[in-house]
Amino acid sequence: MKLIxxxxxxxxxxxxxxxxxxxxxxxxxxxxxYMRHHNxxxxxxxxxxxxxxxxxxxxxxxxxxxxxxxSPYPLVLIPAAKSDEWIVDEEKGWLPxxxxxxxxxxxRIKKPPLRPLAxxxxxxxxxxxxxxxxxxxxxxxxxxxxxEENFLKVQQRKVFSYGNRLLCDWNDDKEAWFRWGNSEIxxxxxxxxxxxxxxxxxxxxxxxxxQRDIDHVFIVNLDLxxxxxxxxxxxxxxxxxxxxxxxxxxxxCSEFWEQVEKITNWQWSDDSIEAASRLGIKIGxxxxxxxxxxxxxxxxxxxxxxxEIGKYIGKPIPNSPKVVLHDYCRYVDDLRLVISIExxxxxxxxxxxxxxxxxxxxxxxxxxxxxxxxxxTRVTLLSDLDNTGSLSGRIAQIQHDLSGPxxxxxxxxxxxxxxxxxxxxxxxxxxxxxxxxxQALIRLAKFDHDxxxxxxxxxxxxxxxxxxxxxxxxxxxxxxxxxxx
Numbered sequence: 343m344k345l346i347x348x349x350x351x352x353x354x355x356x357x358x359x360x361x362x363x364x365x366x367x368x369x370x371x372x373x374x375x376y377m378r379h380h381n382x383x384x385x386x387x388x389x390x391x392x393x394x395x396x397x398x399x400x401x402x403x404x405x406x407x408x409x410x411x412x413s414p415y416p417l418v419l420i421p422a423a424k425s426d427e428w429i430v431d432e433e434k435g436w437l438p439x440x441x442x443x444x445x446x447x448x449x450r451i452k453k454p455p456l457r458p459l460a461x462x463x464x465x466x467x468x469x470x471x472x473x474x475x476x477x478x479x480x481x482x483x484x485x486x487x488x489x490e491e492n493f494l495k496v497q498q499r500k501v502f503s504y505g506n507r508l509l510c511d512w513n514d515d516k517e518a519w520f521r522w523g524n525s526e527i528x529x530x531x532x533x534x535x536x537x538x539x540x541x542x543x544x545x546x547x548x549x550x551x552x553q554r555d556i557d558h559v560f561i562v563n564l565d566l567x568x569x570x571x572x573x574x575x576x577x578x579x580x581x582x583x584x585x586x587x588x589x590x591x592x593x594x595c596s597e598f599w600e601q602v603e604k605i606t607n608w609q610w611s612d613d614s615i616e617a618a619s620r621l622g623i624k625i626g627x628x629x630x631x632x633x634x635x636x637x638x639x640x641x642x643x644x645x646x647x648x649x650e651i652g653k654y655i656g657k658p659i660p661n662s663p664k665v666v667l668h669d670y671c672r673y674v675d676d677l678r679l680v681i682s683i684e685x686x687x688x689x690x691x692x693x694x695x696x697x698x699x700x701x702x703x704x705x706x707x708x709x710x711x712x713x714x715x716x717x718x719t720r721v722t723l724l725s726d727l728d729n730t731g732s733l734s735g736r737i738a739q740i741q742h743d744l745s746g747p748x749x750x751x752x753x754x755x756x757x758x759x760x761x762x763x764x765x766x767x768x769x770x771x772x773x774x775x776x777x778x779x780x781q782a783l784i785r786l787a788k789f790d791h792d793x794x795x796x797x798x799x800x801x802x803x804x805x806x807x808x809x810x811x812x813x814x815x816x817x818x819x820x821x822x823x824x825x826x827x
Contacts, residue, residue: 353479359475360598366407372526375526376527377464407472417610417611418461419458419459421458421617425799426439438455453622460630471634477642487518488507491540493540497545500652502652503641503644504538505676506640506641508529538673538678543561557723560722562720563718566704567715572712573629574710577643581643582642647703651667651670662695664684664685667680
């Protein structure tokens with residue numbers, strides 16, 4: 343039986359824990375594992391060197407973290423291409439489709455499809471992860487247990503956030519204990535994202551059965567614009583402090599928070615700023631995309647906003663008495679609301695009504711720097727999602743088929759479906775058609791948008807990789823069976 347020293351059973355946001363060699367070593371372990379599996383641009387040589395010198399590094403980094411003049415190394419920009427549609431033109435060859443149209447070409451030049459990822463040194467990543475370890479129990483307790491699949495019970499417990507949730511154990515009082523001693527950090531994407539999708543459909547179905555006709559129940563999707571880039575780091579620390587004072591009995595450790603401010607004072611290098619300007623990329627001053635702890639910190643930033651929206655569940659949206667909110671949940675920057683309306687004539691206005699109300703709440707409780715992407719607002723009839731033919735339904739079926747032992751026929755058929763999902767493009771249709779009576783047709787054509795294209799392709803690519811590994815093992819087994827028969 344493994345014994346844990348009493349000191350380490352529950353970490354607290356104090357300088358004693360933040361500068362502890364054991365905590366730093368575990369923070370490195372989690373950072374090292376995450377970067378190897380998720381940061382494709384990670385400096386693997388630096389990771390290997392840090393592993394060889396872990397014992398001395400943990401001691402040095404723990405001592406450094408107490409110093410008054412610490413600061414992180416400058417961030418290095420990694421421009422990563424976003425998904426885009428490419429074609430082969432007879433005259434110009436292989437190129438992005440948007441470059442053929444003059445209007446789209448101008449927009450592409452002004453706003454290139456590049457994501458500004460950040461490369462951080464192993465030490466700086468480890469320090470930020472150590473901060474996360476010290477705050478994990480308080481932040482996760484504030485968000486609640488998202489592993490429960492009884493969505494009505496989850497809603498009653500005021501659980502709204504699903505993405506980038508830490509792998510925790512929960513006691514009978516619904517208090518979280520983060521498994522900080524192992525290498526895992528976040529819960530599995532494919533489990534939490536499926537629950538996120540299923541929750542809205544499940545609660546929408548109950549609403550339709552108990553209160554409304556199914557044709558009057560809708561799911562509204564909203565999207566936060568460049569969420570990580572627009573997080574105010576000073577406000578983030580203030581919110582962490584408030585959570586700490588609420589969920590921890592100990593008084594605030596001023597030295598801990600002074601060091602946190604320095605650890606999170608990330609700045610882009612001069613070369614990165616120049617490269618961003620040359621490429622037309624706007625780099626933000628918020629959380630770096632590439633920081634292991636960014637997902638955790640981003641969730642912290644929106645806890646109050648989530649709870650504020652959740653207060654209106656079961657109530658009409660202010661100034662819209664015929665529009666009732668029945669559920670709200672969030673997966674990182676993707677917001678889903680279950681809405682019912684009394685009059686079907688209000689459908690065309692529904693997206694705008696919900697968008698304006700949530701934007702107002704976001705400004706008041708999320709932060710002045712955050713905003714919503716109006717172009718990504720989607721209104722979907724519940725009946726279009728509550729079937730096995732929807733994208734979320736197909737994902738769930740594939741996940742079920744591949745969750746256990748699979749024969750060659752199943753692997754081959756799943757590959758065909760996944761390759762089809764990789765080719766799906768977002769439908770470029772107008773949001774509304776007021777000149778002619780084709781609005782219903784537009785809604786019908788856009789119904790299958792319950793999963794974002796980038797998320798869909800990430801899922802398909804991940805499952806295809808898994809299938810190829812299984813097929814390789816299968817062929818190797820057959821080869822040895824033939825050879826040694």
